[in-house]
Amino acid sequence: MGTEPTEQISWGPYSGDDEETYSAEPLPELCYKTDVQAFSRAFQPSVSLTVAALGMAGNGLVLATHLAARRSARSPTSIHLLQLAVADLLLALTLPFAAAGALQGWSLGSFTCRAISGLYSASFHAGFLFLACISADRYVAIVRALPAGPRPSTPGRAHLVSVIVWLLSLLLALPALLFSRDGQREGQRRCRLIFPEGLTQSVKGASAVAQVILGFALPLGVMAACYALLGRTLLAARGPERRRALRVVVALVAAFVVLQLPYSLALLLDTADLLAARERSCLASKRKDLALLVTGGLALARCGLNPVLYAFLGLRFRQDLRRLLRGGGCSPGPHPRGRCPRRPRLSSCSAPTENHSLSRDH
Amino acid sequence: MAPRVAPLLALGLLLLWTSPALGSANDIEDCCLSVTQRPIPRNIVRDFRYLLIKDGCRVPAVVFTTLRGRQLCAPPDQPWVDRIIRRLQKTSAKSKRQSS
Numbered sequence: 001m002g003t004e005p006t007e008q009i010s011w012g013p014y015s016g017d018d019e020e021t022y023s024a025e026p027l028p029e030l031c032y033k034t035d036v037q038a039f040s041r042a043f044q045p046s047v048s049l050t051v052a053a054l055g056m057a058g059n060g061l062v063l064a065t066h067l068a069a070r071r072s073a074r075s076p077t078s079i080h081l082l083q084l085a086v087a088d089l090l091l092a093l094t095l096p097f098a099a100a101g102a103l104q105g106w107s108l109g110s111f112t113c114r115a116i117s118g119l120y121s122a123s124f125h126a127g128f129l130f131l132a133c134i135s136a137d138r139y140v141a142i143v144r145a146l147p148a149g150p151r152p153s154t155p156g157r158a159h160l161v162s163v164i165v166w167l168l169s170l171l172l173a174l175p176a177l178l179f180s181r182d183g184q185r186e187g188q189r190r191c192r193l194i195f196p197e198g199l200t201q202s203v204k205g206a207s208a209v210a211q212v213i214l215g216f217a218l219p220l221g222v223m224a225a226c227y228a229l230l231g232r233t234l235l236a237a238r239g240p241e242r243r244r245a246l247r248v249v250v251a252l253v254a255a256f257v258v259l260q261l262p263y264s265l266a267l268l269l270d271t272a273d274l275l276a277a278r279e280r281s282c283l284a285s286k287r288k289d290l291a292l293l294v295t296g297g298l299a300l301a302r303c304g305l306n307p308v309l310y311a312f313l314g315l316r317f318r319q320d321l322r323r324l325l326r327g328g329g330c331s332p333g334p335h336p337r338g339r340c341p342r343r344p345r346l347s348s349c350s351a352p353t354e355n356h357s358l359s360r361d362h
Numbered sequence: 363m364a365p366r367v368a369p370l371l372a373l374g375l376l377l378l379w380t381s382p383a384l385g386s387a388n389d390i391e392d393c394c395l396s397v398t399q400r401p402i403p404r405n406i407v408r409d410f411r412y413l414l415i416k417d418g419c420r421v422p423a424v425v426f427t428t429l430r431g432r433q434l435c436a437p438p439d440q441p442w443v444d445r446i447i448r449r450l451q452k453t454s455a456k457s458k459r460q461s462s
Contacts, residue, residue, distance in 0.1 A: 028396040030413070030425050030433035036390050185391070185417050194416055274420065279396045289390045 031282035036289050045099035047297040051304040052099070055092025058307030059085040065317060068324040076158035077137040080130050081310055083162045087126035087169075088303045094120040095300075106191040110182040113191035118177035126169035127303055131256075132219045133161060134310065135226035138249075142233050220264070227253050248313050255309050259302040263295035394423035394435035401442040402426060402434055410450055412438065 062085040097108070097116045106113060137158070180193050227249055234246045270288060273280065280288070311317045393413055409427035413419050423435040424443050436443045 027398050027402070028394060028435040030392060030435060031395050032392050033390050034392075040390050181416075183416055183418070190418070192418060194418070282395065285395055293390070 029282075031285055033286055033289065036286050036293070039290070040293055041102065043293060043297065044102050047300060048095040048099040048102070051300045052092045052095035054304035055088050055095070055307075058304065058311075059089040059092065061321070062307050062311045062317070063089065065320045065324050069320040075137070075141065076155070076161075077134055077141060078314075078316075079155060079158040079162060080133045080137055081314075083165070084127060084130040084134065084306055084310060087123045087130060088306050090119055090123040091127060091303050094123070101191050105188040106182055107189065108182075108191075110180075113182045114177055114180045117180035117191060117193065118173045121176035122166075122169040122173035124303070125172045126165055127306070128219055129165045129169065130162075131306075132222040133165065135223045135230075135252075139226040139230050142230055220261075223253075223256065251313065252309055255302065255305065259298045259305070263292075263299035266291045266295045391418040393417075393419035394421050394425065396421060397423050397435045397437040399437070401440075402436060402446070404446045404449055406430075407434075407446055407450065410447055414438070 062082070066082055066085075094116050097112075098120070108116075176193055179196065180191060182189055182191055183194065184190075231246065231249055234242055234249065266288075270292060272278075273288070391413075406428050407426045408429050411425050411427075412423075413425055414422040421435075422438050424438045424447065426434045426436055426446065428434060436446075
């Protein structure tokens with residue numbers, strides 16, 4: 001940063017110009033962001049296309065495996081994992097549009113702009129919410145697997161939760177659906193979200209507070225509480241599966257902290273700036289843009305990595321995948337472990353014990 | 363805005379800002395970060411353009427290009443800004459007529 005000469009106004013004695021003499025203070029000047037824009041033009045499409053490829057391959061595989069396994073009775077975790085894969089796949093499908101728009105401008109018109117932005121927003125929110133659902137499911141599964149635990153829940157409730165999550169995501173995507181515009185600036189058309197100018201400061205303030213609560217504190221709180229309780233239960237448990245299950249939890253939490261938290265924090269600071277109507281120097285503003293860009297890329301990468309973190313770590317998924325790859329999608333009859341095991345199997349639901357007899361391919 | 367609508371609308375807008383804008387973390391545009399409150403002398407200005415919210419800027423501004431090529435940010439809703447703009451439009455129309 002800072003390669004661009006930010007011309008400081010010098011009020012030197014050499015000047016006989018009116019321009020220099022009428023004021024003793026520097027005047028606010030236009031902030032040129034040429035260098036950040038150049039970086040963004042290279043960084044953003046490459047991240048988008050990489051995540052799109054990863055996301056389509058990984059989540060496509062998750063969905064194909066599920067369809068091939070044709071399992072009807074499912075645990076809440078696997079239902080929500082499937083929904084997460086659907087959300088991430090939809091998100092991945094919008095990314096090539098975004099990359100193309102960043103490279104050569106938006107050429108698909110306002111309607112497509114709204115549709116793609118809405119889909120992007122809805123699937124992003126759905127993915128985040130399903131992550132919180134999965135953490136809650138996992139905790140509930142562990143508690144239920146304990147001898148004194150309550151009875152297992154029906155898949156019906158998990159489906160209901162999924163419907164609610166999608167409706168909420170659509171609601172949250174409404175602004176993107178309504179306010180995205182195909183705007184022109186300096187010859188380049190861009191698809192972007194522009195809030196109506198009539199929005200008052202109080203509305204912005206209220207929405208920012210709600211954003212911090214619902215978009216940051218709530219998912220973070222749910223995940224932190226569930227995984228902390230889960231970790232505590234696992235640490236107190238015994239058995240060979242304990243370490244595996246603990247490893248999965250640590251991987252999930254670490255991925256979330258490394259990939260999602262920086263962006264959430266950057267947005268939090270940016271929102272604080274917006275609300276305080278704080279003035280920043282051009283250099284600070286460019287640093288902030290750069291931080292949002294890079295952390296935003298990381299947050300996007302999380303969506304591409306979800307299949308690896310959530311589905312591929314589950315052993316049942318790997319069994320199904322082997323069957324899919326071997327049998328060309330033909331399922332050899334009903335799976336013996338269609339339901340959550342009732343025994344205290346700590347890595348239950350998403351990761352039942354590995355059945356080594358199935359791995360004949362080596 | 364009705365007091366009951368505001369929180370609802372706010373709730374609708376909220377999580378939007380937590381998701382990356384389509385295509386990039388945010389729109390990185392050349393914008394004014396603030397505008398001058400003191401009038402700029404009109405004789406140092408040779409050109410102007412608008413950079414508004416619809417251009418992806420948070421602070422709507424009129425950007426005046428000075429004789430020395432600096433780009434000064436002015437508020438679009440001030441009468442002195444309007445006067446300079448009118449003057450610039452008049453002179454540019456005059457020069458066009460002369461050149462044609």
